[in-house]
Amino acid sequence: MGSSSIFEDDVEIIRNADLFTEEHTPAEILCRDDVMQDYVNALKPVYKGRPPRNAFLYGDTGVGKTAATKYLLQELDADIDSRNDDSPGDERGFTYVRVNCQNLAPADGTASSYQVAIALVNELRDGETVSSTGYAAREVYEMLYDELDDIGGTVLIVLDEVDRVGESDTLLYDLPRARDIGYVENTRIGLIGISNDYTFRSNLSPKVRDTLCETEIKFPAYTAAELEEIIEARAERALHPDTYGKEVLSLCAALAVRNSSGSARRAMDLLKQAAEHAENEGHVPIEPDDVYAAKEELDYGDMVESVADQDQHKQLILLAVARLDADGRTPVRTKAIHAAYRRLAQAAGDDPLSQRGMYNHLTRLDMLGFLHSYQNNEGLRGGQYNTYELSEALTVAQVRDAIAESELPLEDVSLDIDRILRDAGLLES
Ligand SMILES: Nc1ncnc2c1ncn2[C@@H]1O[C@H](COP(=O)(O)OP(=O)(O)OP(=O)(O)O)[C@@H](O)[C@H]1O
Ligand SMILES: [Mg+2]
Structure with missing residues (x-):
């Protein structure tokens, strides 16, 4: 009887994972x-x-x-x-x-x-x-x-x-x-x-x-045919034989051309992630569904990365909107976002910006596609104001993951959202 471990998979597809790393210099430059x-x-x-x-x-x-x-x-x-x-x-x-x-x-x-x-x-x-x-x-x-x-x-x-x-x-x-x-x-x-x-x-x-x-x-972008050739050469050395077919390589190449402007890195990442997905699921060979799952995972991670790349104020604002969203309060007014943001900034040991100062970041986040804004007009009584929510491209979980990555001590900060809204005059007491 061989040894068994919970870390072992029933099938193994990846033969040499080092060949998928950024440090690896390919044995030849193709195409x-x-x-x-x-x-x-x-x-x-x-x-x-x-x-x-x-x-x-x-x-x-x-x-x-x-x-x-x-x-x-x-x-x-x-x-x-x-x-x-x-x-x-x-x-x-x-x-x-x-x-x-x-x-x-x-x-x-x-x-x-x-x-x-x-x-x-x-x-x-x-x-x-x-x-x-x-x-x-x-x-x-x-x-x-x-x-x-x-x-x-x-x-x-x-x-x-x-x-x-x-x-x-x-x-x-x-x-x-x-x-x-x-x-x-x-x-x-x-x-x-x-x-x-x-x-x-x-x-x-x-x-x-x-x-x-x-x-x-x-260096021009690669065509799908070129990408296929490049990842096929990598697959031959990095994956076990008979664990992948041509269909899967073409799909990785096509997705990399369509969504990532002909990036060999993306084609390679798709292949590696699809191989891991198939291993986790316990089947050989890699199937197109593994590639689609890989695409989802990579897209999710990309969005987390781009949030984590924003400056601290913007991350805090996004977290404020995400917290309000998780509580079912979005779309939400600037005032309330500012109140939540201020609380989070203080918890992070940051000097909060004024509402005016925060607003500039808010509109920028809207422009960058992280947030979606609505213009509201309540005539004489309420006047004009904007409300915001996370854009369809961004989930609460992604914002949380990005904050966790940036190591801001905010995971356990509790927000009394009713109180925040009440203080902002947006909730009857
Ligand atoms: N022609 C090629 N033949 C073999 N492998 C390639 C080829 N082109 C790119 N790759 C592989 O694709 C990945 C991305 O390539 P590389 O890191 O050189 O991109 P880059 O142009 O430097 O991108 P960036 O601007 O993001 O730094 C690497 O894993 C690299 O080994
Ligand atoms: Mg580079």
């Missing part, structure tokens, strides 16, 4: 021949020991920008190594670092050039960590350029999600010019910026744009 050729051309000077070109990569989320970059830099590194082995006395130094600027930025804000510089120093020093406070900006840049100068050869710096760098000019301007300006003597620096924000490029100052965008590479 990207044109783009990859452009990218290879941009990197050739490094291989040849010539001054590197800067490059700017852009395209929607999930279209392979990061994957292609990691893949090509690994290839370049390996090829330069083997070339060096064959050319004793004529070695070419090559180093690359990649920093994801999104990880350095707060949920609703941007990272500073200073933070990016610290991340680069830590990356270059390989673990020897410089703390993110306590240095003057000038000191940090000095550390960075000293570090870069010590390395020598060519250093390619990849700033992924570069649109998340606020006042990006300092680093984006200085890094490609570091040698000209005299910050470094021994090292040639090439900069690769990656972004899925189309407005980013046009908002750059012309001098920064001209250098960073020396080479521009656009």
